[in-house]
Amino acid sequence: MDEIRIENVAEANVEDLCRVCLPQDEHDPDWMIGVEEKKQWAAEMLPRWGSFAKVAYQGADPVGMMQYRPIPEERIVYIDCIYVPPAKGLRKGIATRLFSALMSDVRKPMAWFDDERPLALVVNTFEGGAHGQYTAREFFTGKGFRQVGEDPDHLYYPLQPGFVYRPIDKRDAECIRRSEDMGRVLIIRGPNGCPATYPFFLKKMEKYIREIDPEVPIRWIDSSQEPGELSKRNARVGDCIVNARLVKCFVLDKESFQKEVQALLKVG
Ligand SMILES: CC(C)(COP(=O)(O)OP(=O)(O)OC[C@H]1O[C@@H](n2cnc3c(N)ncnc32)[C@H](O)[C@@H]1OP(=O)(O)O)[C@@H](O)C(=O)NCCC(=O)NCCS
Known part of the structure; x- marks a missing residue:
């Protein structure tokens, strides 16, 4: 071998x-x-x-x-x-x-x-x-x-003796809320380091959202086509934004993800 x-x-x-x-x-x-x-x-x-x-x-x-x-x-x-x-x-x-x-x-x-x-x-x-x-x-x-x-x-x-890592929080601001995002879902795709992001993670988000709300409009944004749409929301590839708020739960924790989406869909 x-x-x-x-x-x-x-x-x-x-x-x-x-x-x-x-x-x-x-x-x-x-x-x-x-x-x-x-x-x-x-x-x-x-x-x-x-x-x-x-x-x-x-x-x-x-x-x-x-x-x-x-x-x-x-x-x-x-x-x-x-x-x-x-x-x-x-x-x-x-x-x-x-x-x-x-x-x-x-x-x-x-x-x-x-x-x-x-x-x-x-x-x-x-x-x-x-x-x-x-x-x-x-x-x-x-x-x-x-x-x-x-x-x-x-x-x-x-990698150096005695070093203790204390991260800098680089996500300086939460997702910027835009009035046009009320009453809808945004899923952000585009170039990224994992081939599973689109087929596995993001498509699952769409499916799990559809299971709890078959009607809510879902807009896909491709970062390579519409970079301005990401910057004006402080969004990045992999994000899911519901009713102008970023979903924080990881999609593979289906129950918590759907619960969070459901709660966000209710807020005005
Ligand atoms: C983690 C992973 C990379 C390990 O790959 P691998 O080639 O099987 O690992 P190795 O053969 O080098 O084993 C590394 C150690 O883990 C142990 N190990 C690996 N798989 C194991 C298993 N299923 N059960 C118990 N021990 C295991 C090995 O015994 C070895 O221990 P040792 O260093 O004490 O001898 C692989 O299982 C994997 O891809 N998992 C998914 C990772 C993932 O989710 N990646 C995406 C997020 S970052």
Whole structure:
């Protein structure tokens, strides 16, 4: 059996990065939209940050990936995602190889931080594991990550002795309420780092909202087509806005999500 090897993402293998998380034999058009949105996002990330992800290969086959980016103002490396598809073979050390490759990068001075070493790795995980997969939280805590505050999914790994991570809250304002958004729902899509955002998360939002209110108008906004519509609301890709207010519950917690939407639909 071929050895696992890790490659930094570059123009030549960006397609692998964008497709490796696809469910096997997935040809659903919504997933293809998700892949295209990820490709648009990756095309912006590469010139901006240089390599921002690692892809694991077994022979020519992509078998896992990890993506991350710098937050220069905090001198941290933020991990956006780690994923090894169940079909590619779990518990074979693929994720550990990806993580070790990142660790060896971040222990050295990095151009991202003016040739300084970063202070920490930071990640926000969610319950995304399935079919015998470990959750990202289990994986990262197993690698020595600690909780940042109250939230068990917000984790960091100090890279310098004694460093304690205290995040800057970057979402300076709540979503800006617009009178034209009263009595309707907005779902924000567009280029982003996860091919599941459109087909899995956002389409689920639409479905769960339709289950509780078959009539409410739902408007999809594509950030790449109408960026002004996001900035005037302080919105971002992945947001769901109901009656001019941002839904805070995660869509995979269906009961809480629907409860929150129902409550927001009632407010005037
Ligand atoms: C977490 C994940 C990346 C691990 O991938 P993997 O290649 O199977 O992991 P590894 O083989 O490197 O195993 C890492 C460690 O986890 C342990 N582990 C992995 N899966 C496990 C499982 N299902 N049960 C128990 N232990 C498990 C391994 O034993 C190993 O422990 P060790 O370091 O003490 O030996 C993979 O399961 C996954 O993609 N899960 C979903 C993650 C997710 O939701 N991502 C999106 C949000 S960021």
